[in-house]
Amino acid sequence: MIHAFKGRIRLLTTGVALAVMMAAAPQALAATPKDTLVLAWAIDDIITLDPGEAFEISAGEIMGNAYDNLVNLDINDTSKVTPGVAASWTVSDDALTYTFKIKPDLKFASGNPITAADVAYTFERAVKLDKSPAFILTQFGLTKDNVTEKAKATDDSTFVLTVDKAYAPSFVLNCLTANVASIVDKALLEEHVADGDFGNGWLKTNYAGSGPFKMMQWRANEILVLERNDNYYGEKAKVKRAIYRHMKESSGQRLALEAGDIDVARNLEPGDLDAIAKNKEIITDAAPKGTVYYFSLNQKNANLAKPEVREALKYLVDYDAIGATLIKGIGEIHQTFLPKGMLGSLDENPYRLDVAKAKELLAKAGLADGFDVTMDVRNTQPVTGIAESVQQTFAQAGVKLSIIPGDGKQTLTKYRARNHDIYIGQWGTDYWDPHSNADTFAANPNNADDAAAKPLSWRNAWDIPELTKETAAALLERDAAKRGAMYEDLQKKVLETGPFVIVFQQTEVAAVRAEVKGYKLGPSFDTNLLSPVSKE
Amino acid sequence: MSPNPTGAAQAQPRPYSREWLLSDRPVSRRQARLGRAYIVWRRFAENRLALVGLAIIILLLLVAAFADVLSPHDPVVGDLRNARLLPPGSEGYLLGTDDQGRDILSRLVYGSRLTLLVVVLVAIIAAPIGLIVGTVSGYIGGWADAVLMRITDIFLAFPKLVLALALVAALGPGIENAILAIAVTSWPPYARIARAETMTFRNSEFIAAVKLMGASPLRIILRHVMPLCVSSLIVRVTLDMAGIILTAAGLGFLGLGAQPPLPEWGAMIASGRRFILDQWWVAAMPGFAILVVSLGFNLLGDGLRDALDPKEAGQ
Known part of the structure; x- marks a missing residue:
């Protein structure tokens, strides 16, 4: 009896001691070590860390820091690329053959040398694995059968890529900056092959790269640890370690940042951003990203198919007010389909709220009294807020908009089946090249209900044979400047006549403690680089 | 005479x-x-508290009737640019504004119409259904009773809100469907009450007397059974009204009730939830309105029960 009682007391005291220790733990974490950068970020979207498979935003950032490509995006001018593993490259006159010279004496983090054979293996692996991002490479005509011939190492330092059409070299090079083309360590992966999976099962949670950081550990929905790669050929990372802590809630990140438990908060919402703006110990950095938010008008709807109506509705959005309130800090008004910073991006926002003009256009279309129309809206911010604002401004010209809310799956399914009137949503670029967006906003090879390709213009039944041809031509234009001009022209045409009312481009915001120096968000999701970051 | x-x-x-x-x-x-x-x-x-409840409900009726006169602003059109998330007491906006720059007071005033609409329609639909099912089941008995009561049991086996959610999900979101869903889920308790009441006097002498005079079962149920069940039903419905308001607000909160831009109180709370740390009033004001009106109906219902309770009435 007494023994049991004692046992219980002991249990109780141990419990209390544990509780005290746990309560004290956050304080112990406060003030992160000088050589370690701690970032709070919602990293629950990571499902794999294999560059041949990963196609998620958070994974993209990890790849960007831990792997190197043949060529990389120039973060100072994202319409260009800079050398990565490749020292130089030449394009044959017929634009079909790309020859890359690999920098000599490079090493993977594992210590294995980087040779052209590793590059060829990277291509073969990505194409043969055939995971979601593989299309970025297979669109050059690479298939499982021909990849070993078309992407080949001719000697230790020469890699030759043969494409099937005379694509614009800028297009091919831009695609090679994607994570799927990140160079992997052939020798290391071959140790971990199981059932001919090219080491995919192992690489999901491990690392075989050569970037400025090496990925040490990833525990899903908890933590991801990067460590400096001393074998990196370029400038070494300034901090020894970078730790991503999974934190989902904006308010939680704000509190941890204010307490100094973390150095960088990545998911702050506008309200919390406003609140920390007064804090001198915290600075914020923002960069536009490759996602545009838009609403689109289904051309199967007789009213929306009238060109005057399409134009009128573009005048019935209060862009300025939305930019100053609903998307403040998380986006900026942008009306063309290419995100700012991409080759050929047109930074023109000609439309503003003009009810009189819209009424005039509606009258011209024979709809002077307005009309009824529905909008499918996903139940998330900021789209619901924007939809409500648009509902009010539409009403000023007599257009009665009913909002049909739904979850992402419901609205998207309806949108993909072309059963909507108006759909509001976002589009993120698949890879950093204008073709990624042009191919969906300005090309519709077949407008039939059973078409094989279903780009956004198909989803809105916008039949555009001329623009489709122009988009295809832009893809084959070899002069980058001329190619940019072609995309500008495409954007102008879509802006004027298209069924897309593009409202804003997403901005990514990070709040950083003042002692962290050099933290800068990059133009794309995989260029939020950590190697220049240091701490005082 | x-x-x-x-x-x-x-x-x-x-x-x-x-x-x-x-x-x-x-x-x-x-x-x-x-x-x-x-x-x-x-x-x-x-019962003083019952009078307070009555006063609240009368006030609600008046506010709903004179919403046009009482509200200083348009309830659906806001001033996004200049008047977003203003705190209570700002010039021209007594209770502040929401994230679309709309006056919260005007939205609450117009929202009272929606609340009344929901309550009244649900009562009109659900109470008669429950009364008919209950009295028929109680008076006729036998297999009719068994069938009707098992159907009632099936409805009672689901939590009310979950069943309403399922119905709205099937019918599509909207205030009409929300009303329908709440009505469909709230009749079974009324049927139970009506049946219990009916059982107590189906064998009483006055019923037997009417039967001897040749009255048809239909006539007996309509003219002699139902009127006796009405008072307890009224009490129950009034007490349920607070629950109806909360269910409607819950559906609105989940985005399945009234759709934007309708100023439904539950939906207003849902949209204010995002600002609860820094702009508390966006969610608090409609929450307070729901609290007051639910309380009003509860107090009124309590008072009515005391006043109408057949046991006390027989004294």
Whole structure:
């Protein structure tokens, strides 16, 4: 009896001691070590860390820091690329053959040398694995059968890529900056092959790269640890370690940042951003990203198919007010389909709220009294807020908009089946090249209900044979400047006549403690680089 | 007997006076009925809290009726640019503004119409269904009773909100469907009550007497059973109204009730949730409105139960 009682007391005291220790733990974490950068970020979207498979935003950032490509995006001018593993490259006159010279004496983090054979293996692996991002490479005509011939190492330092059409070299090079083309360590992966999976099962949670950081550990929905790669050929990372802590809630990140438990908060919402703006110990950095938010008008709807109506509705959005309130800090008004910073991006926002003009256009279309129309809206911010604002401004010209809310799956399914009137949503670029967006906003090879390709213009039944041809031509234009001009022209045409009312481009915001120096968000999701970051 | 009490004997007190109403020898049906109503009212009025509840509901009715006059701004059109998330007491916006720059007071005032619409329609749909099912089941008995009560059991087996959610999800979101869903889920308790009441007097002598006179079951249920069930049903419905308001607000909160831009209180809370740390009033004001109105209906229902309770009424 007494023994049991004692046992219980002991249990109780141990419990209390544990509780005290746990309560004290956050304080112990406060003030992160000088050589370690701690970032709070919602990293629950990571499902794999294999560059041949990963196609998620958070994974993209990890790849960007831990792997190197043949060529990389120039973060100072994202319409260009800079050398990565490749020292130089030449394009044959017929634009079909790309020859890359690999920098000599490079090493993977594992210590294995980087040779052209590793590059060829990277291509073969990505194409043969055939995971979601593989299309970025297979669109050059690479298939499982021909990849070993078309992407080949001719000697230790020469890699030759043969494409099937005379694509614009800028297009091919831009695609090679994607994570799927990140160079992997052939020798290391071959140790971990199981059932001919090219080491995919192992690489999901491990690392075989050569970037400025090496990925040490990833525990899903908890933590991801990067460590400096001393074998990196370029400038070494300034901090020894970078730790991503999974934190989902904006308010939680704000509190941890204010307490100094973390150095960088990545998911702050506008309200919390406003609140920390007064804090001198915290600075914020923002960069536009490759996602545009838009609403689109289904051309199967007789009213929306009238060109005057399409134009009128573009005048019935209060862009300025939305930019100053609903998307403040998380986006900026942008009306063309290419995100700012991409080759050929047109930074023109000609439309503003003009009810009189819209009424005039509606009258011209024979709809002077307005009309009824529905909008499918996903139940998330900021789209619901924007939809409500648009509902009010539409009403000023007599257009009665009913909002049909739904979850992402419901609205998207309806949108993909072309059963909507108006759909509001976002589009993120698949890879950093204008073709990624042009191919969906300005090309519709077949407008039939059973078409094989279903780009956004198909989803809105916008039949555009001329623009489709122009988009295809832009893809084959070899002069980058001329190619940019072609995309500008495409954007102008879509802006004027298209069924897309593009409202804003997403901005990514990070709040950083003042002692962290050099933290800068990059133009794309995989260029939020950590190697220049240091701490005082 | 003349319906006009002035024609009655001189000994009668002045018509409509207190004595006339409380007279234990009413000379007309009308006098008897008014007298009974007066007694009920007196019993009701003794309960101060019930009067407060009544006052709240009357106020709600008035606000809903004169929403156009009372609200200083348009409830659906806001000033996004200049008047977003203003705190209560800002110039021209007594209760502040929401994230679309709309005046919260005006939205609450117009929202009272939606709340009343939901409550009244649900009561009109659900109470008669419950009454009919309950009285038929209780009076006829046998297999009809078994079938009807098992159906009632099935409905009662689901949590109310979950069943309403499922119905709205199937019918599509919207205030009409929300009303329908709430009505469909709230009749079973009424059926149970009506059945229990019916059972207590289905074998009583006055029913037997009517039966002997050749009245059909339909007539007996309609004219003799139902009126006796009504008072307890009224009490129950009034007490349920707070629950109906909360269910409607819950559906609105989940985005399945009234759709934007309708100023439904539950939906207003849902949209204010994002600002709860820094702009508390966006969610707090409609929450407060729901609280007050639910409380009003509860107090009124309590008072009515005390006043109408058959056990006490028989004294």
